[in-house]
Amino acid sequence: MQERREPSQLERISAALEPSLSEPHEGASAVVRAAVALLLRERERGLEIFVIKRAEKSDDPWSGHMALPGGREEPEDENSYETARRETLEEVGLDIAGGRLLGRLDDLGPRAAGRSLVVSTVVVALDAEAGRLDPREVEAAMWVPVEELVDSPVEIADFPGEWPAYTYKDRYVIWGLTHRILGQLWKLAGGAPGS
Numbered sequence: 001m002q003e004r005r006e007p008s009q010l011e012r013i014s015a016a017l018e019p020s021l022s023e024p025h026e027g028a029s030a031v032v033r034a035a036v037a038l039l040l041r042e043r044e045r046g047l048e049i050f051v052i053k054r055a056e057k058s059d060d061p062w063s064g065h066m067a068l069p070g071g072r073e074e075p076e077d078e079n080s081y082e083t084a085r086r087e088t089l090e091e092v093g094l095d096i097a098g099g100r101l102l103g104r105l106d107d108l109g110p111r112a113a114g115r116s117l118v119v120s121t122v123v124v125a126l127d128a129e130a131g132r133l134d135p136r137e138v139e140a141a142m143w144v145p146v147e148e149l150v151d152s153p154v155e156i157a158d159f160p161g162e163w164p165a166y167t168y169k170d171r172y173v174i175w176g177l178t179h180r181i182l183g184q185l186w187k188l189a190g191g192a193p194g195s
Helices: 008-020 081-090 178-188
Strands: 032-043 046-054 070-072 100-104 115-125 138-145 154-156 159-163 165-168 172-175
Touching: 008 032, 008 046, 008 100, 008 115, 008 178, 032 081, 032 138, 032 178, 046 172, 046 178, 081 165, 115 172, 115 178, 138 154, 154 165, 154 172, 165 178, 172 178
Parallel strands: 032 115
Antiparallel strands: 032 046, 032 070, 046 138, 100 115, 154 159, 165 172
């Protein structure tokens, strides 16, 4: 009799997202829409996520932050997948069409610069390395083993108090919107890093 194997984190995420593949990309025209790509792969160390460190720019409210590749929706984008695909290709030279679309997470809507912003997250299994980074947008890009993320509150410059965050190698801090997106992922994967 064959022993039953526990599904991997990526398999659990994929199974949990299947119903969301056909969710429509909707939104009121009064809001700014954006989309990011949550790229996943499994390696010897387990599940890894792809993150970027945004370039330092004085006119960018997320200047220098750790984030997922993506950006603002353009009129020619059919849906959030196309926005995330175009932006990921522009920023880090990766075409998510070469991966396997797993689905979408729930849209998130922070307030930014006095405007409403709705961010859609498409989840893609993709085992590839970044290509050419756009230095105007991205300072660094890396695959991060989920098991090496440390979950602890941190103090963020220009934002009073402590904020929930994940740190990687004691110098990369993932907080804010990206932290919220990863929270959705952990629910699908069966728990946060180390749980």
